[in-house]
Amino acid sequence: MLLGRSAAGLLSRLVATGPAVGLIPRSCFIAKTHSRIMSTYQSHCGADWGHRVFAVDASPSLGHPEPFYFTALHSKDQASANCNEWPMLAHGGTALSVGITDPHPVSAARLHRALGQQLAQVLPATCQLLRLLSYLPQEPHTSLQRGFFIWDPHNCSSTQHKLKHLLREHRQHSNCCTYTEGPQGEIWQTPLELGSQTGPSRVVRVGEPDPSPFALNILLSAVYYSLSSARTVLQECSACIPEATRILELLDQCDTGTKKGRYPVIVIEGLDATGKSTLTESLRDCLKATLLRSPPDCISKWRKTFDDEPSLIKRAYYAAGNYIGACEIAKASMDSPVIVDRYWHSTAAYAIATEIGGNLPSLPHCGHDIYQWPQDLLRPDLVILLTVSDEERMLRMRGRGLEETKEEKELESNTMFRLKVEEAYKRIENPQCVIIDASPPKESVLKETLNVIRKRCAV
Numbered sequence: 001m002l003l004g005r006s007a008a009g010l011l012s013r014l015v016a017t018g019p020a021v022g023l024i025p026r027s028c029f030i031a032k033t034h035s036r037i038m039s040t041y042q043s044h045c046g047a048d049w050g051h052r053v054f055a056v057d058a059s060p061s062l063g064h065p066e067p068f069y070f071t072a073l074h075s076k077d078q079a080s081a082n083c084n085e086w087p088m089l090a091h092g093g094t095a096l097s098v099g100i101t102d103p104h105p106v107s108a109a110r111l112h113r114a115l116g117q118q119l120a121q122v123l124p125a126t127c128q129l130l131r132l133l134s135y136l137p138q139e140p141h142t143s144l145q146r147g148f149f150i151w152d153p154h155n156c157s158s159t160q161h162k163l164k165h166l167l168r169e170h171r172q173h174s175n176c177c178t179y180t181e182g183p184q185g186e187i188w189q190t191p192l193e194l195g196s197q198t199g200p201s202r203v204v205r206v207g208e209p210d211p212s213p214f215a216l217n218i219l220l221s222a223v224y225y226s227l228s229s230a231r232t233v234l235q236e237c238s239a240c241i242p243e244a245t246r247i248l249e250l251l252d253q254c255d256t257g258t259k260k261g262r263y264p265v266i267v268i269e270g271l272d273a274t275g276k277s278t279l280t281e282s283l284r285d286c287l288k289a290t291l292l293r294s295p296p297d298c299i300s301k302w303r304k305t306f307d308d309e310p311s312l313i314k315r316a317y318y319a320a321g322n323y324i325g326a327c328e329i330a331k332a333s334m335d336s337p338v339i340v341d342r343y344w345h346s347t348a349a350y351a352i353a354t355e356i357g358g359n360l361p362s363l364p365h366c367g368h369d370i371y372q373w374p375q376d377l378l379r380p381d382l383v384i385l386l387t388v389s390d391e392e393r394m395l396r397m398r399g400r401g402l403e404e405t406k407e408e409k410e411l412e413s414n415t416m417f418r419l420k421v422e423e424a425y426k427r428i429e430n431p432q433c434v435i436i437d438a439s440p441p442k443e444s445v446l447k448e449t450l451n452v453i454r455k456r457c458a459v
């Protein structure tokens with residue numbers, strides 16, 4: 001298990017390339033890890049940056065279609081690395097990193113988002129702003145930090161000046177380093193703070209670390225694998241978001257441990273405009289079923305509030321929605337079959353696709369812990385994933401004439417994101433989706449779905 005490993009042992013594995021292998025044993029499942037993180041999250045600020053492993057999000061336009069990773073030089077073996085392995089510095093310019101060191105997850109997430117917005121405003125348009133994650137190899141689960149990696153192709157003195165100015169008021173909860181090329185093409189990482197006691201360190205690129213910082217970020221903060229972890233975040237943000245308290249009250253009123261009744265529970269999943277609403281309404285009529293949606297009606301009025309929050313908070317809302325929805329599902333399934341329009345698969349698949357940068361191969365491998373169903377969430381009997389071609393989906397979206405959500409716009413503009421959402425849907429396990437091609441006319445899709453339901457469920 002990783003936590004007990006020596007840093008030296010881990011570092012030798014860091015330089016090995018290839019996909020990360022899930023290190024967290026299934027038995028000590030994610031839920032436990034997550035609640036531990038939320039309660040023991042520590043501040044790893046100041047001088048520890050010299051020992052961190054950093055992950056920079058992919059940027060095809062800058063010549064690295066996959067994320068890249070680096071760490072301070074710890075052994076002579078790594079010394080052969082040179083500037084050309086840093087795709088952006090190979091073009092000249094400077095890179096900078098900003099790390100958020102706030103020890104409280106909610107305020108750290110809000111600071112991260114606020115800084116991201118401010119950086120996008122104040123930095124010259126030529127600068128590239130990428131996501132950055134880092135952790136200490138000896139304790140990845142308690143040291144994960146989010147931040148930004150900035151590439152300034154023109155090495156403007158004003159960029160550093162603006163950054164210093166911006167970070168001044170967040171000095172306590174952030175750190176900043178510059179990355180420059182040395183005379184032999186080597187890369188030096190230097191803290192930006194004036195008067196810093198720490199000198200420059202030489203940094204080198206390494207292979208994908210294990211665990212992958214991106215997968216770890218999903219396990220620890222982007223997807224909730226237990227009700228308690230979602231509750232903790234909602235409690236933490238209730239002081240600034242009153243609606244969080246209302247959701248906690250609703251959760252208190254639910255018996256989230258209720259088992260489902262004797263009738264089958266069938267979830268319909270798919271990207272926007274694949275025909276979920278159309279199909280779920282027809283299924284309700286055909287099967288004399290109860291139709292429920294996630295997030296449930298009782299909290300949907302607060303959806304906009306949470307959609308505008310950083311993903312840590314937004315996803316806690318959707319996670320809570322699934323648990324509240326589970327109570328409704330359990331109750332309804334005592335009297336009739338239940339059809340559910342979106343559930344856990346949506347919550348996890350969109351979060352995974354958003355948090356994993358790069359192309360489809362960057363998604364953690366099938367069977368990874370990020371694709372596991374939360375142990376304490378009611379499991380449906382069947383999950384059906386509707387798929388249609390991009391072209392058909394766009395036609396349907398336009399035909400529907402509804403306002404596009406932010407994510408719909410993202411889907412429209414970003415094919416890779418769509419492919420990742422769909423692939424994440426397919427990789428989620430226990431239960432896994434049954435895929436139905438939803439391109440044919442509505443009646444045919446209904447017929448095909450009824451066939452699948454009758455084969456797999458007692459209706």
Ligand SMILES: Nc1ncnc2c1ncn2[C@@H]1O[C@H](COP(=O)(O)OP(=O)(O)O)[C@@H](O)[C@H]1O
Nearest residue numbers: 272273274275276277278396400440441442445
């Ligand atoms: N099988 C189908 N063939 C053609 N159009 C469809 C089909 N299913 C749904 N539609 C249309 O596509 C649009 C989006 O469907 P909808 O059920 O609202 O999707 P979702 O709930 O997945 O966002 C609607 O205008 C609907 O009438």
Ligand SMILES: Nc1ccn([C@@H]2O[C@H](COP(=O)(O)OP(=O)(O)O)[C@@H](O)[C@H]2O)c(=O)n1
Nearest residue numbers: 272273294295318342343344346347350407
């Ligand atoms: N159970 C759910 C339902 C929706 N969601 C989120 O809500 C978004 C889809 O909502 P939507 O209103 O566009 O869905 P439909 O209009 O297609 O039903 C997804 O992008 C998810 O981020 C979720 O996370 N969990």
